[in-house]
Amino acid sequence: MMLFTVIPLDDVLEGMEEAPVPTVVMSIGGVTLELEPGENFQAKVVRVISTDPSHYLNSSYQPGSIVHWT
Amino acid sequence: MSEYEERHDEELSLETIKELGQMEVPASAGEESQPFHCLTIIGQIEGHMVLPPRNKTTKYEHVIPQLVAIEQNPKIEGLLVVLNTVGGDIEAGLAIAEMLKTMNTPTVSLVLGGGHSIGAPIAVAADYSIISATATMTIHPIRLSGLVIGVPQTYEYLDKMQERVIRFIVKHSRVGTEALRDMMFRTGELVRDVGTVLVGDEAVKVGLMDEVGGVATALSRLSQLVSGEGKVQ
Numbered sequence: 001m002m003l004f005t006v007i008p009l010d011d012v013l014e015g016m017e018e019a020p021v022p023t024v025v026m027s028i029g030g031v032t033l034e035l036e037p038g039e040n041f042q043a044k045v046v047r048v049i050s051t052d053p054s055h056y057l058n059s060s061y062q063p064g065s066i067v068h069w070t
Numbered sequence: 071m072s073e074y075e076e077r078h079d080e081e082l083s084l085e086t087i088k089e090l091g092q093m094e095v096p097a098s099a100g101e102e103s104q105p106f107h108c109l110t111i112i113g114q115i116e117g118h119m120v121l122p123p124r125n126k127t128t129k130y131e132h133v134i135p136q137l138v139a140i141e142q143n144p145k146i147e148g149l150l151v152v153l154n155t156v157g158g159d160i161e162a163g164l165a166i167a168e169m170l171k172t173m174n175t176p177t178v179s180l181v182l183g184g185g186h187s188i189g190a191p192i193a194v195a196a197d198y199s200i201i202s203a204t205a206t207m208t209i210h211p212i213r214l215s216g217l218v219i220g221v222p223q224t225y226e227y228l229d230k231m232q233e234r235v236i237r238f239i240v241k242h243s244r245v246g247t248e249a250l251r252d253m254m255f256r257t258g259e260l261v262r263d264v265g266t267v268l269v270g271d272e273a274v275k276v277g278l279m280d281e282v283g284g285v286a287t288a289l290s291r292l293s294q295l296v297s298g299e300g301k302v303q
Contacts, residue, residue: 002231004188005114005157006208012114015122047132053139056132057107063129 028067031055041070105147106292107140109133110154115166115188117159128155130162137169148292151179151196157187160212160231164188167195167238176295180288181205181279191235194243194278198291201279203270209253209278210265244277 005012023034023046031050035043045065048055055061111133113126121127140146151170157163170177170192179196181189186208193199193207201207212232236254240247253266253276260267273279281287 002160002212003158004160004163004212004235006184006186006210007114007156009213012121012125015124018122020120047129048135050135053135053142056135057139063132 025049026069028069031058031061033061033067035067035069038066041068042066043069105145105296106150106289107146107148108150108152109136109140110152111166111189111192112154113158114156115158115163115192117162119159128158130159130166133166134169137166137173141173141175146175147296148176148178149173150288150292151177151192153179153181153185153189153193154183155185155189155192157189160188160235162188163192164234164238167191170195171242176292178288178292178295180283180285181207181273184208188235190278191238191242194239197295198281199243199279200281200283200288200291201270201273202284203282205270205273207268207273207278208260208265209250209268210260210263211254239278243279246277249276 003009003012021036023036024043025032025034026043027033031048031052033048034046036046037043043066045061045063045067047063048061050056059065060067111128113128114121116125116127116129137149140149149170170179177196178198178200179193181193181199181201182205183202184206185193185201186206187210190207190209193201212228212235232254236247236250239245239250253268255264256266257264259265268276268278271282274282281291283291
């Protein structure tokens with residue numbers, strides 16, 4: 001991996017040693033999502049795992065958005 | 071709409087603002103979707119390595135299927151790529167640039183704020199490239215990161231990576247190899263570093279970008295590309 005950026009590498013990689021937040025893979029509305037579980041059946045989307053490109057345009061599954069699973 | 075529904079809607083939009091810093095724009099009446107889509111490439115372009123959460127990133131594994139979806143959807147007539155990026159992973163950046171370049175859907179790029187480092191190939195990959203008057207683009211050599219062994223092979227490898235970026239920019243803009251190389255290794259312009267900062271019309275003058283403008287310019291150029299007039303490059 002090679003970074004080509006104007007930001008100093010030390011700043012980019014700051015906090016790299018911290019343990020990553022655990023994620024779960026779950027199917028919601030027929031779309032497989034990697035989620036960061038939160039409270040009250042809420043979870044933050046980390047990424048979409050799908051071969052259907054239209055799933056990636058769905059605004060409710062954009063990385064960072066909150067989904068509800070019950 | 072009942073009071074409950076209204077409140078629920080409000081909560082949802084507040085949530086959108088909180089989580090993404092974005093507001094959901096309500097679709098105008100009678101129009102299901104817009105003919106032009108807008109892809110924002112912001113912060114670091116994240117590639118093979120997940121960057122620490124302090125970084126604002128554009129995830130390339132998400133952008134690439136989006137481009138495929140846009141290319142396949144006949145309702146989407148054009149794509150506006152808005153860039154404000156500090157660079158990032160070379161392979162991910164070049165992947166996005168190659169995808170944009172090889173799309174049949176007309177594309178226009180608009181650099182706002184900054185389109186630095188690996189942002190430059192993405193900016194020139196669009197059919198027409200626009201830079202706002204105050205936006206900057208930094209052209210500089212690739213630096214060493216990760217495992218570095220002090221042998222000639224390391225430098226040869228680095229040179230090869232550099233060459234990929236140069237070749238792409240030269241092929242898809244009006245700038246020549248020598249001129250680009252000269253800008254990349256110029257001294258005295260960046261603090262303790264080599265490279266060149268291009269502001270607005272300077273990027274147009276050297277032939278990297280096509281025009282200085284804003285969102286209205288970008289959208290009218292996109293309309294022209296869609297209607298088939300004034301195909302550039």
